[in-house]
Amino acid sequence: MSEELYKEMAQSIIEGDSDKSVELAKKSIELQMHPLDTITKGFVVGVNYIGDQFGKGEAFLPELVMAGEAMKAAVATLEPELMKLGESREVMGRVVLATVEGDIHEIGKTLVGTMLSASGFEVYDLGVDQPAEKIIGKALEVDAHIIGMSALLTTTMVRQREVIEELDKEGLRPRIKVMVGGAPITKDWFQKIKADGYSEDAIGAVKIAKQLVGKADA
Amino acid sequence: MQPKLSLLTDELIARILDEAYQLLLKPGIKVQNPEARELLESAGAQVDQETMVARIPGQLVHTALESVPRQFQLFDYEGNARVVYGGDAIHFDPGSSGISVLIPETLEHKTAETPDLIRILKVAETLPQYDAQSTSVVCHDVPKDLHDLYRLYLVMLFSRKPIVTGAFTNETVHQMIDMLSIFAGGRENLKEKPRAIFDVCPSPPLIWSNFGAGNLIALARAGVPAEIVSMPLAGAAAPVTLLGAVTQHAAECLSGITIHQLAQPGSPIVWGGAPAIFDMRKGGTPMGAVETAMIDSSYAQVGKSLGLPTHAYLGATDSKLVDMQAGMESAMGALVGALSGINMISGAGMLDFLICQSPEKLVIDAESIAMARRMVEGMKIHTDTLATGFYEGVNFKGGDFLKQKITLQLFQMEQHMPSVVIDRDSMRGWREAGSMDTFTRAKIRVKEILASYKRPEIDPDKERDLHDYVLGLAKESGLETLPLLDEKNPLPDA
Numbered sequence: 198m199s200e201e202l203y204k205e206m207a208q209s210i211i212e213g214d215s216d217k218s219v220e221l222a223k224k225s226i227e228l229q230m231h232p233l234d235t236i237t238k239g240f241v242v243g244v245n246y247i248g249d250q251f252g253k254g255e256a257f258l259p260e261l262v263m264a265g266e267a268m269k270a271a272v273a274t275l276e277p278e279l280m281k282l283g284e285s286r287e288v289m290g291r292v293v294l295a296t297v298e299g300d301i302h303e304i305g306k307t308l309v310g311t312m313l314s315a316s317g318f319e320v321y322d323l324g325v326d327q328p329a330e331k332i333i334g335k336a337l338e339v340d341a342h343i344i345g346m347s348a349l350l351t352t353t354m355v356r357q358r359e360v361i362e363e364l365d366k367e368g369l370r371p372r373i374k375v376m377v378g379g380a381p382i383t384k385d386w387f388q389k390i391k392a393d394g395y396s397e398d399a400i401g402a403v404k405i406a407k408q409l410v411g412k413a414d415a
Numbered sequence: 416m417q418p419k420l421s422l423l424t425d426e427l428i429a430r431i432l433d434e435a436y437q438l439l440l441k442p443g444i445k446v447q448n449p450e451a452r453e454l455l456e457s458a459g460a461q462v463d464q465e466t467m468v469a470r471i472p473g474q475l476v477h478t479a480l481e482s483v484p485r486q487f488q489l490f491d492y493e494g495n496a497r498v499v500y501g502g503d504a505i506h507f508d509p510g511s512s513g514i515s516v517l518i519p520e521t522l523e524h525k526t527a528e529t530p531d532l533i534r535i536l537k538v539a540e541t542l543p544q545y546d547a548q549s550t551s552v553v554c555h556d557v558p559k560d561l562h563d564l565y566r567l568y569l570v571m572l573f574s575r576k577p578i579v580t581g582a583f584t585n586e587t588v589h590q591m592i593d594m595l596s597i598f599a600g601g602r603e604n605l606k607e608k609p610r611a612i613f614d615v616c617p618s619p620p621l622i623w624s625n626f627g628a629g630n631l632i633a634l635a636r637a638g639v640p641a642e643i644v645s646m647p648l649a650g651a652a653a654p655v656t657l658l659g660a661v662t663q664h665a666a667e668c669l670s671g672i673t674i675h676q677l678a679q680p681g682s683p684i685v686w687g688g689a690p691a692i693f694d695m696r697k698g699g700t701p702m703g704a705v706e707t708a709m710i711d712s713s714y715a716q717v718g719k720s721l722g723l724p725t726h727a728y729l730g731a732t733d734s735k736l737v738d739m740q741a742g743m744e745s746a747m748g749a750l751v752g753a754l755s756g757i758n759m760i761s762g763a764g765m766l767d768f769l770i771c772q773s774p775e776k777l778v779i780d781a782e783s784i785a786m787a788r789r790m791v792e793g794m795k796i797h798t799d800t801l802a803t804g805f806y807e808g809v810n811f812k813g814g815d816f817l818k819q820k821i822t823l824q825l826f827q828m829e830q831h832m833p834s835v836v837i838d839r840d841s842m843r844g845w846r847e848a849g850s851m852d853t854f855t856r857a858k859i860r861v862k863e864i865l866a867s868y869k870r871p872e873i874d875p876d877k878e879r880d881l882h883d884y885v886l887g888l889a890k891e892s893g894l895e896t897l898p899l900l901d902e903k904n905p906l907p908d909a
């Protein structure tokens with residue numbers, strides 16, 4: 198019985214059907230299934246599948262984004278149950294994501310966020326034009342493992358370094374790891390500012406993030 | 416007759432504009448600049464200060480459209496009109512603000528520095544296909560506060576052509592206008608005969624950022640031409656349909672023009688853009704996609720229906736090398752832009768989604784631009800009869816037309832003569848010349864151009880004033896001297 202249900206759950210994510218995933222989450226509560234099982238044996242399977250397919254070029258961005266939305270909706274439905282049990286979902290890691298101050302390029306950062314969420318990270322996306330204090334403040338508030346910063350302009354990429362310097366000054370590294378990205382970000386730059394990781398695209402961002410939390414794919 | 420590409424019917428244009436006007440009311444335009452909100456509100460727009468959303472009534476837009484100049488010109492260093500914005504005039508300039516350059520020997524994408532920009536400027540200055548220069552790459556050997564204006568400084572020293580540029584902040588736009596004024600002989604003269612136009616971007620979807628709107632207002636008041644570069648990214652930051660993207664483009668431009676004309680009625684502004692479809696496999700913004708070109712061509716048609724000057728980003732490629740894909744996408748873009756009668760077509764030289772510039776690509780693109788221009792000249796009637804008058808003395812013999820005087824007289828009017836970059840040699844000739852591919856020939860052509868380039872003569876007093884002005888700003892950013900420019904042409908202090 199529950200095997201069937203898990204399959205349906207995975208399928209609802211693959212189809213990006215938020216209504217369906219919420220309905221199934223509710224059903225699992227009625228059936229008194231353990232919410233953690235529901236997530237890991239049901240919904241996560243769907244997210245992983247779509248993520249793999251996307252990496253292979255066989256699924257498209259809207260599918261990935263919609264799968265992420267369906268996943269979020271399902272987890273939100275289950276969260277109160279988890280609370281009641283005093284348990285929490287195991288996440289890959291918590292990531293605070295932002296485009297740096299003075300920069301309003303949004304799309305790349307949002308895609309990275311989508312991919313990270315789809316891969317099991319808890320993502321706090323602060324949006325664009327975010328000053329160092331805000332980024333670091335949020336990271337402390339949610340006890341983030343990783344800060345991810347996007348910069349698309351050669352004039353704003355220096356802000357990434359400022360955040361890193363600030364973190365160093367406060368002695369917050371290596372507790373908080375930093376990864377950077379955006380059109381002008383090169384390996385040279387990443388090494389120069391002593392970030393912990395960088396990537397030229399969203400799939401690479403997930404790989405790096407997994408490495409940074411010590412959960413790299415074999 | 417100038418051949419024209421029309422992807423839209425009049426009926427469709429009317430629908431696009433009708434829906435664009437609807438978008439201005441619902442959901443409205445998010446205007447993040449307080450002064451722009453104030454301008455809109457006092458003119459009768461409904462503004463929610465909390466959400467920053469302005470609902471702009473059609474009447475306001477109509478008034479703005481009435482005061483926009485239908486045509487204006489850009490001038491060269493000497494004050495000659497060189498670029499016409501308006502009607503179906505077409506011009507080309509290199510793509511702007513690249514981050515890296517392609518190193519032809521190693522094929523590496525290297526972060527751009529002063530010598531790279533100078534090489535690009537020399538090439539674009541020499542090639543007649545480029546009617547204007549652009550501030551084509553950012554030089555990373557100067558402090559970031561100078562990134563935008565330092566590019567302009569180099570263009571002004573190495574070129575006499577009109578300039579397509581842009582400022583990266585609300586402060587530097589004023590400094591860049593000051594720089595241009597030094598050469599023009601004051602702000603009034605600059606207004607009279609502008610040498611440069613500034614790109615200004617709304618943020619898709621339907622946002623005028625504090626920065627973007629601020630520069631619109633600054634340029635309007637200075638009377639320096641502004642070029643709206645609206646970028647609906649279809650499927651990500653705009654509707655996935657091409658027509659949806661064209662409609663959003665219209666709404667972003669109409670709202671921009673309204674803010675601009677409220678700040679200063681009659682200031683010159685251009686209906687332009689750099690839209691793209693969004694690649695659903697990789698998440699990129701392909702500039703070389705045919706659908707991207709279709710969005711450009713269509714929005715230009717919409718702008719023309721309003722009688723406005725037009726601009727687009729076409730003729731760039733997403734390839735990382737100057738290869739077959741680069742040639743194919745760039746030529747297709749140039750041709751579509753030319754056939755659409757777009758006044759300024761930016762993008763030449765660009766690789767990798769507008770990130771990387773290449774002088775070698777610039778010389779190859781110049782060839783496709785020349786071909787596109789030839790196409791736009793269209794079919795010409797040179798003679799009283801089309802053919803019948805040509806057959807006297809021709810005895811059913813191929814080659815006889817070569818004997819005719821008229822062949823010699825007319826062939827250069829009928830045929831565009833490409834440079835050596837285009838191979839039309841025999842196999843033997845090609846082999847003897849070294850069996851080179853296009854890229855190799857382009858490398859040689861770039862070397863030749865660089866060797867023969869001479870810096871334009873610029874009034875030494877103006878040059879010194881400009882230098883001192885930029886040096887003053889450089890010192891504020893911690894730079895004591897400006898980087899050495901050219902051994903052959905040392906500048907004051909350099």
Ligand code: B12
Nearest residue numbers: 300301303304305345347350351378379398399512581768
């Ligand atoms: C769309 C766009 C805009 C839009 C942004 C809209 C929006 N809502 O986001 C608008 C119109 C607002 C805009 C404005 C400007 N832009 Co712009 N823009 C672009 C463009 C064409 C595409 C960017 C994009 O969305 N790409 C698609 C996404 C998916 O890719 P991505 O952002 O690179 O992200 C991927 C990777 O980089 C990486 N990644 C990104 N972030 C992160 C973070 C982490 C942690 C990691 C690991 C990875 C990672 O993964 C992502 C997914 O694969 C680029 C060209 C380019 N190729 O980058 C120019 C570009 C970045 N812009 C440029 C310029 C000059 C400007 C303006 C200054 C123009 C002007 N004069 O007004 C303004 C600046 C505004 C500001 N203060 O920020 C230049 C930068 C030049 C330079 N030397 O710095 C570029 C390169 C284009 C050009 N040649 O002119 N722009």
